[in-house]
Amino acid sequence: QVQLVESGGGLVQAGGSLRLSCVASGRTFARYTMGWFRQAPGKEREFVAAINWSGSWTYYADSVKGRFTISRDNVKNTAYLQMNGLKPEDTAVYYCAADSRSHPLSPREDEYDYWGQGTQVTASS
Numbered sequence: 001q002v003q004l005v006e007s008g009g010g011l012v013q014a015g016g017s018l019r020l021s022c023v024a025s026g027r028t029f030a031r032y033t034m035g036w037f038r039q040a041p042g043k044e045r046e047f048v049a050a051i052n053w054s055g056s057w058t059y060y061a062d063s064v065k066g067r068f069t070i071s072r073d074n075v076k077n078t079a080y081l082q083m084n085g086l087k088p089e090d091t092a093v094y095y096c097a098a099d100s101r102s103h104p105l106s107p108r109e110d111e112y113d114y115w116g117q118g119t120q121v122t123a124s125s
Contacts, residue, residue: 002026002114004096009119012086016123020081022096022116030074033099035112036081038092038121045095047107049081059105064090086123093118 008020022034033052039045049070050059058070069082079096097112 002028002032002098002100004098004114004116006094006096006116006119009094009121011122011124014086014088014123014125016086017082017084018086018121020083020094020096020119020121022079022081024077024079024098026077028100029077029098031100031102033103033105034070034072034079035097035099035106036070036079036094037097037109038090038094039118040089040092043092045109047109048094050105050107051079052105053102057105059107061107083121086121088123088125091122092120094121 003025006022035050036048051070055072067085072079095118096116098114099112103111
């Protein structure tokens with residue numbers, strides 16, 4: 001089993017920045033593809049970004065491309081999401097997820113096995 005714990009959410013003004021962290025338990029973090037998803041009130045959860053096991057490949061939703069950066073530190077068992085230029089429409093609960101089955105980078109929720117509890121991000125106008 002893998003446990004994922006997110007942190008770093010909060011309230012910022014539009015245009016501001018936040019960095020989310022996702023710490024994973026266990027010794028196999030370095031094997032997993034990691035993803036970030038978000039869910040706004042009244043909306044379905046949507047894909048934000050993904051990164052492969054080594055950090056050499058990344059994949060972003062069009063809505064965040066150029067503003068958000070996903071990264072990882074396999075020594076610290078941690079994945080990050082740096083969010084710059086936040087907009088009110090970025091307001092959501094952000095979840096990290098781990099894919100233990102080595103799928104190619106994917107926006108599909110069903111390809112991720114483990115999920116964190118989420119952290120709230122609010123960008124005020």
